[in-house]
Amino acid sequence: MNFNSAKTTIIKSKRKTISIQVKAGEVIIRAPQRMKDKEIEAFAESKRRWIETHLESAGKKEIPEPFTAEEMRILTAKAKEIIPPKVKHFAEVIGVDFGRITIRSQRTRFGSCSSKGNLNFNCVLVLLPEEVLNSVIIHELCHRKQMNHSPKFYAEIEKFCPEYQTHRRYLKENGSQLIARIPK
Numbered sequence: 001m002n003f004n005s006a007k008t009t010i011i012k013s014k015r016k017t018i019s020i021q022v023k024a025g026e027v028i029i030r031a032p033q034r035m036k037d038k039e040i041e042a043f044a045e046s047k048r049r050w051i052e053t054h055l056e057s058a059g060k061k062e063i064p065e066p067f068t069a070e071e072m073r074i075l076t077a078k079a080k081e082i083i084p085p086k087v088k089h090f091a092e093v094i095g096v097d098f099g100r101i102t103i104r105s106q107r108t109r110f111g112s113c114s115s116k117g118n119l120n121f122n123c124v125l126v127l128l129p130e131e132v133l134n135s136v137i138i139h140e141l142c143h144r145k146q147m148n149h150s151p152k153f154y155a156e157i158e159k160f161c162p163e164y165q166t167h168r169r170y171l172k173e174n175g176s177q178l179i180a181r182i183p184k
Contacts, residue, residue: 003027003051010040018043022054066183072105072123079103079123083137087119090137094160096144105182110175111136113143124178128171135167 008027018035020043021028031040044051067075080103091098099117105124112120119140125133138161146153157164 003048003055006055008044010037020044020047020051022051025055027051027055064177064181067181069183072183075123075126076103076105078126079121082126083121083133086134086137087141090134090141090160091144094138094141094145096141098141098144107179107182107184110171110179111140113140113147115147117144122179124175124182127178128175131163132167132170135161135164136171138164 006022006025006027008029010029010031012031012033012035015030015032018029018031018040021030027044029040029044031043083103084101087098087101097117098119099114100119102118102120103123104120106120106122109120110122110125114120121136121140125136128136135157139157142153142156142160145156154164161167
């Protein structure tokens, strides 16, 4: 498993699926604890073209300037002002309840929903177009009906956000640039 001399890290945990991430010129493979090394290598090899393409494009991207502490403070304050009223509105529309709302500066996610109904949102969401922000909120609230990413879950989202796939694509194409600016 040699991908253009990039560092490759395998992380085994209590997960059910295998995933590959290319980040800062490093290949990170996350796999279930019980998965054999040969299976992991076979999976990585089947994704070789994707990995090499992403390693190549990662080398061409400029590293964005991190947000300053003051910018992070302002983003968090703005998110705390904007996101909770939107969550309340969409929760009523969708017909679900929720627990606590927390605004964070996560480097891997835009939002999450716990099994207790607590919602976490990334402060950089306020820099996205409003309809994309709304789609993330709707996504997390729909987890109150389906705690998975099944076809039923996505059908639920599209009831309330018919343009969800467009917004999701926008987030995939543009969101990583914002997350990359969150200081380590």
